[in-house]
Every structure is written in structure tokens, then in C-alpha cells.
Amino acid sequence: MMTDNGQLPKRALILRTVVLIVFVCLILRLGYIQLFDKRYDEMARNNFLRCEVKYPPRGEVFDRNGEYLVQSRECYDLMAVWRDMPKTGFDTARMCRITGSNIRKLRQAFANARMRPRVGVQIATYLSAEEKLQIDEMYVAGLYTVPRTVRQYPRKIGGNLLGEVCEVSANIIKRDDYYGVGDYIGITGLEAAYEKVLRGEKGLILRDIYARYGERDTVLQAAVPGQAIVCTIDAKLQQFAEELMDGKIGAVVAIEPSTGEILVMVSSPTFDPDKLVGRERSNNYMRLLNHSRQPLFNRAVKSEYPPGSTFKLVNGLIGLQEGVLTTHNIYPCNHGYNYGKIHVGCHEHSSPLGLHYAIATSCNAYFCYVFRNILENKKYRSVKDAYEVWYDYVRSFGFGDRLGSDFLGEKRGRVPTRESYDKLYRRSWNALTVLSLAIGQGELGCTPLQMANLAAIVANRGYYYIPHIVRSIEGRDSIDARFYEKHYTKVEPRHFEPIVEGMWRGVNTEGGTGRTACLAGYDVCGKTGTAQNPRGADHSTFISFAPRNNPRIAIAVYVEHGGFGASAAVPIASLIEEMYLTGEVKRDWLVDYVKNKQINYSRYGR
Amino acid sequence: MGGNRGGTTMFAGVDRIAVMLYAALTLVGLAAILSASWDETAANMFDMSHKYMKQAMWLGVAWFFGVVVLLLDGSIWHKFAYYAYALGILALVATLLLGREVNGAKAWFEFGSVRVQPMEFVKIAIALATARAMSEYSFSLSKAGDVFRIAVIILLPLGITILQNDTGSGLVLGSFLFVLYREGLNKWICIPILFIALLFIVSFFISPTVLLVALIAIFVLSEAMMNRRWRICVQYVAGLFLCSIVIKLVFDLVLPNGFEYYKSLLIATLLSLVVVLWYAYRHNLRNIYLSTAIFFLSMTFMPTSDYIFNSVLKPHQKDRIESFLGLTSDFNRDYNVNQSKIAIGSGGFFGKGYMQGTQIRYNFVPEKHTDFIFCTIGEEEGFVGAVIVLLLMGALILRIMGMGDRQQEPFGRVYCYCVAAILLFHTLVNVGMTMGIVPVMGIPLPFISYGGSSLVAFTILVFVAFALDASTRKGLPVYGIRR
Known part of the structure; x- marks a missing residue:
């Protein structure tokens, strides 16, 4: 009801002010979180982007006549991001069969993943291309594979000479900035002596984990493959x-x-030397060590x-x-x-x-x-x-x-x-x-x-x-x-x-x-x-x-x-x-x- | 008030700007739902199983109802207000008894695949009943009996929703304070209630003693402002604190472990209420009764104390009370609000582009079609888009308030203000909760959130206001003869 002179009553005006104040508050808050607070951009990216290490193939080794002494073979590491994994569980028995692991080890690995829910944690290593496909077929969210290369020795000779490659220890990670958890390093023989030549440079990729594989990758740093070495060995x-x-x-x-x-x-x-590669490495290593x-x-x-x-x-x-x-x-x-x-x-x-x-x-x-x-x-x-x-x-x-x-x-x-x-x-x-x-x-x-x-x-x-x-x-x-x-x-x-x-x-x-x-x-x-x-x-x-x-x-x-x-x-x-x-x-x-x-x-x- | 008069006879006098604002909001909502539920891998994009197709269908239904409302004679709303109210209460009770439980709230009816929340529709009836009651010839908010009647009309459905464990929807009725103020309720009652609402939100962050002292201060101040009896108020406060200290000292002597000051203050306050009521009776100060009632209610409704909350109640009871207050102790609540803030915050000025929102696409935001639909807009259309939506909503609310002020009869005015209040409350709570400034209560954003019953109910709610406004402007009597 308007007052006689066509003015709104005082209370109607006050209430309009209240409405305006409410909307101004909402818009101010909106402006604050959208325009001034830049944290959310990064948090949004962290939600769906994952930094993945791209491992370069390790350099190969030839003998003096051009014959392979050491080859690199493709294999995969299975990684899990706990946060993205289905909370309803999945077929762990099948996963054990595929990865050749036992349920206790698998549980332990997932317990580790749980401790750091946002980052990829290694679950299994040395998966063959076929095993990788089987894992992919399970369609478990939060699981992904990282391609690696492992060593292979066509003539199976020169164990001590060529040396062995294994995962870096905590000590080395502490000493050398280049290495991170899960990296491989040559620790004896030729592999150790020419580690810097053979290892190449790791790459870094920003991956949109919800897009189709590789569709929206941003390469932060390209991986440089390790250089081949021609050995004097016959x-x-x-x-x-x-x-x-x-x-x-x-x-x-x-x-x-x-x-x-x-x-x-x-x-x-x-x-x-092939015995010191792959899942049986630690068992074989202990056997050799105690020989x-x-x-x-x-x-x-x-x-x-x-x-x-x-x-x-x-x-x-x-x-x-x-x-x-x-x-x-x-x-x-x-x-x-x-x-x-x-x-x-x-x-x-x-x-x-x-x-x-x-x-x-x-x-x-x-x-x-x-x-x-x-x-x-x-x-x-x-x-x-x-x-x-x-x-x-x-x-x-x-x-x-x-x-x-x-x-x-x-x-x-x-x-x-x-x-x-x-x-x-x-x-x-x-x-x-x-x-x-x-x-x-x-x-x-x-x-x-x-x-x-x-x-x-x-x-x-x-x-x-x-x-x-x-x-x-x-x-x-x-x-x-x-x-x-x-x-x-x-x-x-x-x-x-x-x-x-x-x-x-x-x-x-x-x-x-x-x-x-x-x-x-x-x-x-x-x-x-x-x-x-x-x-x-x-x-x-x-x-x-x-x-x-x-x-x-x-x-x-x-x-x-x-x-x-x-x-x-x-x-x-x-x-x-x-x-x-x-x-x-x-x-x-x-x-x-x-x-x-x-x-x-x-x-x-x- | 530059409305468009004339036009076709059927819709003569309808405020076209308001209808366009309404239409714009529903279309924005449909677009947002399309983006939030778009599935690029789906075979048939026009399949009715898609949420956006359902919403489009419901939008058609809603518009149909809107037209029907405009075509109806404007007087029926006044005529049938109480019947509608009675029907609404029945529906709420029926839901309480027979309804289906969704997310812990027994507030839904299910008809086949369609789920209806009766409260959405009952809101219309409550608004109508409130308007009818307040437009009675001899109605005055300074009469205790009339205030009591209004209180019953509003608090009865609120009580039932609380029993339904759907407090969020019920709290909407608190927004009727807006209407009561417009109709002349003493501001020194309104202001304390607003303060209590504020305390309610922050009550989990401050100590019970501070809370109690704040409550006492608010009410004493409001009483002093209403009755201009500053002297007696100061005396009351002084006496109260002296009394509480004496109680504490006495109990300290008696009890070996000492006595919390909070408890003695509580005892002193409760005792003082008797004195206050006697004083009110002696001096015939009616408003004190109202204030005391509100004070007592807020004491019991709010978790004023850790004492009651932590030592008397068992943990499961505590959880129940928290969820009863709408502050569900949901494990994922903080996560949800955080993700919602991330989605909106990452939108920036122009947003990520329609259907390009990563947080929405990748399902980081919960309830992205319904309660958190504002995230979709905020992320994809950015600050610009979100502000436009808020401005549309604000314009519609102001427009409806304007309609109210244009009305020649209090019925229409009260109804329009009820609608404005409901829309304002929904917008504030819904948008506020997506940005983390209001506790999470599961209430939708009007016209935009996914949900057929909510869309149709809001449509009817505002179109009744449009219809009342149109009747006034056509110069027709809104409702027959005044009694």
C-alpha cells in the first residue's frame, strides 16, 4: 500500500535495503573467491591433474662387434591413487593373479597408498605388456600404469662386469636430488660406472586423469633416453x-x-644377470649374496x-x-x-x-x-x-x-x-x-x-x-x-x-x-x-x-x-x-x- | 512501477518484466542442468532418462501451471487460503506417517518414479494462510492473540518438518519474519531474532557462557528499546550477575569440585525469568511475554551450552540434535563445501566456458544438479555469469516486493512479501552454502535447481503473486466483499 504522496512506506524501503544488502554480500563473497583468492585455481587443477614421471628408456650396451650385451625391455609399474579408488572395493584376487603378488603384499601396498591418498603409490612392479592390459581391463578408477624399461641380457653373460640395476635406496634419494622413490639406478659394474650416461633424463608430464589417456597431456619436461654404450668386451x-x-x-x-x-x-x-631383474630379483639376490x-x-x-x-x-x-x-x-x-x-x-x-x-x-x-x-x-x-x-x-x-x-x-x-x-x-x-x-x-x-x-x-x-x-x-x-x-x-x-x-x-x-x-x-x-x-x-x-x-x-x-x-x-x-x-x-x-x-x-x- | 499494462485480454495486467525474469531464471537453470548432466557418451541425447530432458519436461509442466494460475480468478486464492493450509498440514502429517525417507529426512512422497516433497507446495498454502490471517479486518500485530495466531500458522508446519527431520526446508518459514516486520511487528523483536539466527550459525564456535551472555544482552537491550525502561533493565542485569556470583559461591562451598560459572548464570537466568514475568504482569507490558517466550525457545532450541550438549546428552543424541538442526554431522560435509568453493573459485572472471567446467565434469561437486547447481554456473560462466544470475534473482524479488506494495489490499501485499521472503531465504542459504558462508542445509535454488516438484511449486508460488498483481491492475476486485 503506497502512502498518499506516492512514496513507499519506510519499512518497505528498509526491506528493499535488506534484500540489496543480502545480494551485495553474496556478490562480494563471489568476487572474493572468484577474483581475489587464487588458491582455488590451483586446488581445482590438483583435483584432476596428476604429475607423472616419464621414465626414459635406459641406454643399451653393445659389445665391440655391435652385438647386444644389454637390451632394454618394456615393462610397467602399477600405481594407485587412493583418493580416486572406488570405496566399494574391487577384485583383489584377480589383481593378485595378474601381478603375481599375494594378498598380504597387496594389502600392504594399498595401506601405503592410503597413507598418501593424493599421490600415486607403487602397488606392483615389472608388469608385462599383457599383464598391463589385463589390469586396464579391470577398469578400476585410481589405478594407472607407468611404463618403465628393465634390463635384459641376450647372452646372459658378464653379470659382475655389466652390473645390476635396481631401485634407488632411501640413502641415495637423500644424497642425490635427481632420484626419487621408485627410480632405478645402476649400482655395480658398468651400470654404476656409466649411470649418468645410461640413465637419460626423466621427463615430467601433467596428465588430465579424467580425459582419455594422453589426450590432454602437458609435457613439462621431455624425457631424454639414455645413451647407448659400445663396450670393449667381445x-x-x-x-x-x-x-x-x-x-x-x-x-x-x-x-x-x-x-x-x-x-x-x-x-x-x-x-x-637376468636373474637380478624383475619380481624375483630380491629372492635371487639374497640367494647369490648368501652363496x-x-x-x-x-x-x-x-x-x-x-x-x-x-x-x-x-x-x-x-x-x-x-x-x-x-x-x-x-x-x-x-x-x-x-x-x-x-x-x-x-x-x-x-x-x-x-x-x-x-x-x-x-x-x-x-x-x-x-x-x-x-x-x-x-x-x-x-x-x-x-x-x-x-x-x-x-x-x-x-x-x-x-x-x-x-x-x-x-x-x-x-x-x-x-x-x-x-x-x-x-x-x-x-x-x-x-x-x-x-x-x-x-x-x-x-x-x-x-x-x-x-x-x-x-x-x-x-x-x-x-x-x-x-x-x-x-x-x-x-x-x-x-x-x-x-x-x-x-x-x-x-x-x-x-x-x-x-x-x-x-x-x-x-x-x-x-x-x-x-x-x-x-x-x-x-x-x-x-x-x-x-x-x-x-x-x-x-x-x-x-x-x-x-x-x-x-x-x-x-x-x-x-x-x-x-x-x-x-x-x-x-x-x-x-x-x-x-x-x-x-x-x-x-x-x-x-x-x-x-x-x-x-x-x-x- | 513501470509495468506493462494492456496486451491481450487474457493476460492483461500481468507484469511482463517479472514473467521474463522468471522465464530467464528457469532457462538459465535448464542450461545449467544440461551442462551438469551432459553425457557425451550417451547414445541418444533426447532420451527421457537424461536429467536435462526431465527438467525440460517439468519446465513445460511448470509453465502450464503458471498459465493456469494466471487464468484463474484472482479471488479464489483468498477464498481457499485456509482450505489449502489445512490440506497442506494434512499432507505434511501424511508424509510424516507414510512418506519415504531420503537422506535421512522423511519428507517425500513417491508416485512411481516421481518424487514430491510436499513442503514445496505447502509453502504456498502457508503464505496464503498467513496473508489471509493478516488481512483480517481487525488484525493487529500489537495484539497478543493475533500474534499467537500467526505464530501457530507458521510454527505448526515448522514443527512437523522438524519431526520429519527436514529442518532445512522448515527453516524457510523463519523468513516470514520479513513479512511480519513489513506488517508492523516491533523492530525490537525482529532484531533480536536476527541476532539469534546469527548466534545460531556461529554457536559452534563460541563458548556457552559467551553465548548465554550475548543472548541476555540482546534481549535486555531489545526490552529496553521497546519499553524505554533503561533503569530497570540495568538493575535487572546487575541483579542477575550478582545473583549468579552468589549462586556460584554458595555452590563452591557446598560442592567439593567447585561449580562452573556458566551453570550458576544459567540457574540465575532461569530464576530471573519468574521475576521478569511477574514484573511484566504488574506493569502490563505484553511485549515482555513475547520476548521471554522467544528467549526461552532460543535457549532450548540452540545448543546454548556445552553443558547440556556434552555432559547430559549421549553422543548419538548429540548427533541427532546436530542433524536435527540441519547441521548434519555428515562426514563429507566439509569436503562437499570445499569442493563447491573450489569449483566456484576456479571459475574466475569469465568462467571456463559452457560445459568446460572441470570440477563439474569430473564430478568433484556433489549434488551438482540440485543443491549445488550454483557451482556449475560459478565455474563455467565465472563471476560475470554468477552475478547475472544473482541480479536476475534479486530483480525478481524486488519486483515481487514492488507488486506487494502496489496492492490495494493487505492480502496481496502480505502474500507477495511472503513470496519475496521465501525466495530471498532460499537464495541466501543456497548460494551462501555453495560459497561456504552459510551452513549446509539441503534447500534448492529457486527455478534453477533440478527437481520437478520444486520447479512447479516455485512457479505456482510466484505466479499466484503475478495473478494477484494482475487482478489489481486490471481494476478487478481481488476478492469479493470484505467481511
């Missing part, structure tokens, strides 16, 4: 060497002397063995360089070396004898004389000073320190210093005290890699390249500069020829210790070793190179408790050389002999 030779070493404990390392490239690196016993012969231990670079007689080469070279030994020196051997109470035994051979023959027959007495002459050289004020000179020579051959190969966890080996002897013998020691060094016994320890390197040094007549395992990396012109650098020993190249002659005679003449290694037309040179050790039968070792001129392969074979050098190490080295140099093995009888050779490893248990 896959065929490696496999052959592993077959020969089967059942024996020890190591084989073969190097191309002219480049330092590692052709073969066997640590025996080895294992099938009495320790297959996971890479003996080729981590084992410090006494070099035995092979070390006589070094002493001979030092003697020649120091001038205390010439090719004309002749020493007697009366079933060994006797001085006072000291006796170093030797085997049956003609006496007296010269340098070439001493090397060929591996005479202990001869090198005891040589070693004493080195240490008791009048040039130096004392034996101890002379010992320091000797020590420096030995070190220049790459003993007593890491060679700097591309293997992580390479051992230094042992060459005792003057100080350590001072400590051991309370300063009172002389050449006789440390006489066992003359024949590569005593406190010496060398890795098979160092021994192969010694063979390469002799083959090169005085220098070596740091042994390495990678030939080239995809997209790079060269490998690390240190592998192109010649390392000369302190012994002049001219002094090597008599030693080479002795090694040649040791293989190619009557009475030589490595007769079995003789290959017609290839002038194989070699030096056997029979290393005494406190743990049982002697270790059998052999270092060799061939051909004598322009050598193509230098090799060191070490068979634990293999007895005489000639009985185990020589045939193995010879067969590998034959395979490498001629491309085939004609001496089937020798292969049978090696494969059938039984060695009793009581120390390792069964």
Missing part, C-alpha cells in the same frame, strides 16, 4: 671364457695392449691375489734397468736357493742357467739372486733405500694402486712400503727378510686386472693404457681423456726384449712351463705362476700375450687352488687366445680337459 669371447671358467673360482682379464681395451673380464663363479662362492664379488678387480711367479718378470725388468742383471748373468739352482737358514725351493731343471731360460722354466733361485742384487746394490746407501727404489719401479707398473679403470670399487692391490716393513720387523730387516718378494709371494697382492695390465705392459714393451671397458658413447666423440694417455714404466723399453724372449721360450721351447699355450704361427709369449697361499692348494696363474710382435691380446688368468700354472690357467688362457686370434677353437680335447677339470674348493664349502 661378447663371444666373454661367453667362451665364462664357459671355460665354469666350476672354477678365479678371474680372467684380457686386454688389447695397443689400446687398453678390456676384451674379456670374467669373475668366476658368475651368474645369470658360499660369492658370485656377486667381482674377483677380476676386487680380489688381491699373490701374483706368484708372474711377478718375476717385474723383478727381471728392474734388475735389467738397474744394471745388476744382464742377459749373460748365470746363476746356479740347487733345487732352490739356499742362504744360511733360508731355503727357497725350486723344481727340477738344468743348472746353472741364464735369464731367458730362468724365465722360461720359472726358476726361483735365479730371481732370488736378482732380487738380492737389486736390494744390495752398492749404489744405494742401504737395503732400505734400495727397497724404496724397487718400490717405485713396481708402482710404475700399476701395482699397489688403482689403475683408474672405469670400474667402481677397483681394489688397490698391495705392495708393501718401506715403512710397513719397518713396522712389521721393528726396523731390522734386509734383502733376505723380504726375499719372497722375488718370486711374487709374501706381502704382495695384485688384482687380475693388474696382472693383465702387466701382460699388456710387456706386450707393449714398456707402457700401458689404463684398461677400460667402454669404447664409445652414443653422441660423444671420445671417451674419457685418461684412457688415451700412455703410461710408461720406469723401465726403458730396450730392457723388455730379453724378458719377452724368455716368455716366448717359456711357451715355445722344450722345458718351458707354458708349453700348452703354444699356437703355431702366433708366437704366444707367456709366464706361468704357481702362487702359494695359506688356504690350500696353490693358485694357478698365467699371464700371456700374442703374437710376440704387434700383440693383439694380453691376458691374465687366475684360478684359485688350480695347482701349477700349467695345469689350469695356461690351457684356459691359450684357448681364449686361440679363439680371439683365429676365430675358432680347434683343440677340442683341450676344451674338454678344461671343462672336465675338477678343482676341490674345500674352503668354500660345496
Whole structure:
């Protein structure tokens, strides 16, 4: 009812004001949350966008002839976002069947997912493409798969050499920003050494989880695939060497002397690298870890063995360089070396004898004389000073320190210093005290890699390249500069020829210790070793190179408790050389002999 | 009041602007429902199983009813107001006894696949009955008997909805205060009630003592303003607090563990009510009776105290009371409001575009067709679209208030204000709840929310106002002879 003058009554106006105030309040609130409060934009995006890591395929590894050593195979991780999952449940029994998991593990995984309901949590790993499709067919909301690559080894060789890839540990995640939960990392061997090359770069994708798969993806960061690596390994030779070493404990390392490239690196016993991939990984890993012969231990670079007689080469070279030994020196051997109470035994051979023959027959007495002459050289004020000179020579051959190969966890080996002897013998020691060094016994320890390197040094007549395992990396012109650098020993190249002659005679003449290694037309040179050790039968070792001129392969074979050098190490080295140099093995009888050779490893248990 | 007169004889005098505002709102609603329920994978987009197709059908039905209402003689509304009211109460009682329970509220009838909430329609009857009662010849809001009659008309259906566990819909009737104020109810009664409503909303955040003190302050102040007896009010307050302190001290001495001040204040207040009523009787101050009644009601209705709420009631009773108050202790409530805020907030100025709203599309918003339909508009059409919808609604409400003021007879005026009040309450609560400023009560946004019975009921509600307005403007008597 209007008032008489056409004005609205006061209360009608007040109520209109109330209505206006209500709407102004609503609009202000609307304006606040839509225009000023920017949080909601982000929250809305978080509702339906998911940041997914895009894993790059890991770089593949080829052998020196272009054959696959390691391939990458596609597999999938199953992830779950708890928030999006149906609360009514789903067919867990079927999921167990598909993922090959058991219900307890699955429940545990989903319990983890529940703790972090908004992010994707790994439920199962290593699903094949077929299993992934089966999961997709279940149409469970909140479940998705992430493509990964896992390793696959066509020849199943080089377990320790190539190394293994596994999920990163919490420690690594803490140390290195690059890695996140669920990432894979190479932890041993080649995979670890070239992790940064092989792994590539992870990508990041913003995915609209409600759109059709991939329809509205935003790539924040593209994944960069890992680079392929061409290895110096010869896959065929490696496999052959592993077959020969089967059942024996020890190591084989073969190097191309002219480049330092590692052709073969066997640590025996080895294992099938495929076993350490996939769902059975942890079980297999524990089995290998607890194996009495320790297959996971890479003996080729981590084992410090006494070099035995092979070390006589070094002493001979030092003697020649120091001038205390010439090719004309002749020493007697009366079933060994006797001085006072000291006796170093030797085997049956003609006496007296010269340098070439001493090397060929591996005479202990001869090198005891040589070693004493080195240490008791009048040039130096004392034996101890002379010992320091000797020590420096030995070190220049790459003993007593890491060679700097591309293997992580390479051992230094042992060459005792003057100080350590001072400590051991309370300063009172002389050449006789440390006489066992003359024949590569005593406190010496060398890795098979160092021994192969010694063979390469002799083959090169005085220098070596740091042994390495990678030939080239995809997209790079060269490998690390240190592998192109010649390392000369302190012994002049001219002094090597008599030693080479002795090694040649040791293989190619009557009475030589490595007769079995003789290959017609290839002038194989070699030096056997029979290393005494406190743990049982002697270790059998052999270092060799061939051909004598322009050598193509230098090799060191070490068979634990293999007895005489000639009985185990020589045939193995010879067969590998034959395979490498001629491309085939004609001496089937020798292969049978090696494969059938039984060695009793009581120390390792069964 | 620039309405369009004339036109066809059938719809002569109908306010075309108001009808257009109404039509615009229903079409906006249909568009929003289409967006919210669009299923791009569905085979047949015109299939009647789609929500938008159902709504379109109901829109047709609603318009049909609107036309029917306009065609009816304007006087029948006055004539049949009480019968409609009686029928409405019967329907509510029947629902209470025979109805179907949906979301815990027994407030629905089901006919085949159609679900009807009688309260939607009963609102019309209540508005009519209120209008009829208040347009009686000798009606005056200063007469206690008349106030009581109005109170019964409004509170009876409210009581039944509370029994139905559908308090949300019932609270709409609280908006009739709007009408009572327009018709002359003392503002010092209206203002305390508004304050109580405010306290009601925030009651869960403040301590019971503060709540009680606030209540006392509001009522004493309103009494003082009404009766201009400041002295006695100050004396009353002083006496009350002194008394409460004495009670506390006495109980502290008696009880070993001491006595909460809140309890002593409560006891003192309840005791003082006797004195207040005696005083009112002595000085013939009728309004005190009303205030005391409201005070007492608000004390009991509101969870004024943790004391009653936590120590006397068992947990399940507490839950029941919370849900009874419409503040359901629903586990997902906060989540829903949050998602609703996210949907609206992420709309920005121009919105994400029609049918492009991610939160709506991906079902983050609950009840996106019905109670939370405003989210669809807010997200997809942004600030601009949402403000336009609010402006349309506001314009319609003001237009209906204008119709009320144009009426020559109080019946039409009261009815129009009832309609405006109902629409205002629905809009405030519904839109407010989607933006998190009003507690969640399951009431729809008029004309826009999905639901046939609600759409038809609101249509009839406003078209009766349009019809009354049209009758006035055609110069016809609205209802025969005044008694």
C-alpha cells in the first residue's frame, strides 16, 4: 500500500535495503573467491591433474662387434591413487593373479597408498605388456600404469662386469636430488660406472586423469633416453671364457695392449644377470649374496691375489734397468736357493742357467739372486733405500694402486712400503727378510686386472693404457681423456726384449712351463705362476700375450687352488687366445680337459 | 512501477518484466542442468532418462501451471487460503506417517518414479494462510492473540518438518519474519531474532557462557528499546550477575569440585525469568511475554551450552540434535563445501566456458544438479555469469516486493512479501552454502535447481503473486466483499 504522496512506506524501503544488502554480500563473497583468492585455481587443477614421471628408456650396451650385451625391455609399474579408488572395493584376487603378488603384499601396498591418498603409490612392479592390459581391463578408477624399461641380457653373460640395476635406496634419494622413490639406478659394474650416461633424463608430464589417456597431456619436461654404450668386451669371447671358467673360482682379464681395451673380464663363479631383474630379483639376490662362492664379488678387480711367479718378470725388468742383471748373468739352482737358514725351493731343471731360460722354466733361485742384487746394490746407501727404489719401479707398473679403470670399487692391490716393513720387523730387516718378494709371494697382492695390465705392459714393451671397458658413447666423440694417455714404466723399453724372449721360450721351447699355450704361427709369449697361499692348494696363474710382435691380446688368468700354472690357467688362457686370434677353437680335447677339470674348493664349502 | 499494462485480454495486467525474469531464471537453470548432466557418451541425447530432458519436461509442466494460475480468478486464492493450509498440514502429517525417507529426512512422497516433497507446495498454502490471517479486518500485530495466531500458522508446519527431520526446508518459514516486520511487528523483536539466527550459525564456535551472555544482552537491550525502561533493565542485569556470583559461591562451598560459572548464570537466568514475568504482569507490558517466550525457545532450541550438549546428552543424541538442526554431522560435509568453493573459485572472471567446467565434469561437486547447481554456473560462466544470475534473482524479488506494495489490499501485499521472503531465504542459504558462508542445509535454488516438484511449486508460488498483481491492475476486485 503506497502512502498518499506516492512514496513507499519506510519499512518497505528498509526491506528493499535488506534484500540489496543480502545480494551485495553474496556478490562480494563471489568476487572474493572468484577474483581475489587464487588458491582455488590451483586446488581445482590438483583435483584432476596428476604429475607423472616419464621414465626414459635406459641406454643399451653393445659389445665391440655391435652385438647386444644389454637390451632394454618394456615393462610397467602399477600405481594407485587412493583418493580416486572406488570405496566399494574391487577384485583383489584377480589383481593378485595378474601381478603375481599375494594378498598380504597387496594389502600392504594399498595401506601405503592410503597413507598418501593424493599421490600415486607403487602397488606392483615389472608388469608385462599383457599383464598391463589385463589390469586396464579391470577398469578400476585410481589405478594407472607407468611404463618403465628393465634390463635384459641376450647372452646372459658378464653379470659382475655389466652390473645390476635396481631401485634407488632411501640413502641415495637423500644424497642425490635427481632420484626419487621408485627410480632405478645402476649400482655395480658398468651400470654404476656409466649411470649418468645410461640413465637419460626423466621427463615430467601433467596428465588430465579424467580425459582419455594422453589426450590432454602437458609435457613439462621431455624425457631424454639414455645413451647407448659400445663396450670393449667381445661378447663371444666373454661367453667362451665364462664357459671355460665354469666350476672354477678365479678371474680372467684380457686386454688389447695397443689400446687398453678390456676384451674379456670374467669373475668366476658368475651368474645369470637376468636373474637380478624383475619380481624375483630380491629372492635371487639374497640367494647369490648368501652363496658360499660369492658370485656377486667381482674377483677380476676386487680380489688381491699373490701374483706368484708372474711377478718375476717385474723383478727381471728392474734388475735389467738397474744394471745388476744382464742377459749373460748365470746363476746356479740347487733345487732352490739356499742362504744360511733360508731355503727357497725350486723344481727340477738344468743348472746353472741364464735369464731367458730362468724365465722360461720359472726358476726361483735365479730371481732370488736378482732380487738380492737389486736390494744390495752398492749404489744405494742401504737395503732400505734400495727397497724404496724397487718400490717405485713396481708402482710404475700399476701395482699397489688403482689403475683408474672405469670400474667402481677397483681394489688397490698391495705392495708393501718401506715403512710397513719397518713396522712389521721393528726396523731390522734386509734383502733376505723380504726375499719372497722375488718370486711374487709374501706381502704382495695384485688384482687380475693388474696382472693383465702387466701382460699388456710387456706386450707393449714398456707402457700401458689404463684398461677400460667402454669404447664409445652414443653422441660423444671420445671417451674419457685418461684412457688415451700412455703410461710408461720406469723401465726403458730396450730392457723388455730379453724378458719377452724368455716368455716366448717359456711357451715355445722344450722345458718351458707354458708349453700348452703354444699356437703355431702366433708366437704366444707367456709366464706361468704357481702362487702359494695359506688356504690350500696353490693358485694357478698365467699371464700371456700374442703374437710376440704387434700383440693383439694380453691376458691374465687366475684360478684359485688350480695347482701349477700349467695345469689350469695356461690351457684356459691359450684357448681364449686361440679363439680371439683365429676365430675358432680347434683343440677340442683341450676344451674338454678344461671343462672336465675338477678343482676341490674345500674352503668354500660345496 | 513501470509495468506493462494492456496486451491481450487474457493476460492483461500481468507484469511482463517479472514473467521474463522468471522465464530467464528457469532457462538459465535448464542450461545449467544440461551442462551438469551432459553425457557425451550417451547414445541418444533426447532420451527421457537424461536429467536435462526431465527438467525440460517439468519446465513445460511448470509453465502450464503458471498459465493456469494466471487464468484463474484472482479471488479464489483468498477464498481457499485456509482450505489449502489445512490440506497442506494434512499432507505434511501424511508424509510424516507414510512418506519415504531420503537422506535421512522423511519428507517425500513417491508416485512411481516421481518424487514430491510436499513442503514445496505447502509453502504456498502457508503464505496464503498467513496473508489471509493478516488481512483480517481487525488484525493487529500489537495484539497478543493475533500474534499467537500467526505464530501457530507458521510454527505448526515448522514443527512437523522438524519431526520429519527436514529442518532445512522448515527453516524457510523463519523468513516470514520479513513479512511480519513489513506488517508492523516491533523492530525490537525482529532484531533480536536476527541476532539469534546469527548466534545460531556461529554457536559452534563460541563458548556457552559467551553465548548465554550475548543472548541476555540482546534481549535486555531489545526490552529496553521497546519499553524505554533503561533503569530497570540495568538493575535487572546487575541483579542477575550478582545473583549468579552468589549462586556460584554458595555452590563452591557446598560442592567439593567447585561449580562452573556458566551453570550458576544459567540457574540465575532461569530464576530471573519468574521475576521478569511477574514484573511484566504488574506493569502490563505484553511485549515482555513475547520476548521471554522467544528467549526461552532460543535457549532450548540452540545448543546454548556445552553443558547440556556434552555432559547430559549421549553422543548419538548429540548427533541427532546436530542433524536435527540441519547441521548434519555428515562426514563429507566439509569436503562437499570445499569442493563447491573450489569449483566456484576456479571459475574466475569469465568462467571456463559452457560445459568446460572441470570440477563439474569430473564430478568433484556433489549434488551438482540440485543443491549445488550454483557451482556449475560459478565455474563455467565465472563471476560475470554468477552475478547475472544473482541480479536476475534479486530483480525478481524486488519486483515481487514492488507488486506487494502496489496492492490495494493487505492480502496481496502480505502474500507477495511472503513470496519475496521465501525466495530471498532460499537464495541466501543456497548460494551462501555453495560459497561456504552459510551452513549446509539441503534447500534448492529457486527455478534453477533440478527437481520437478520444486520447479512447479516455485512457479505456482510466484505466479499466484503475478495473478494477484494482475487482478489489481486490471481494476478487478481481488476478492469479493470484505467481511
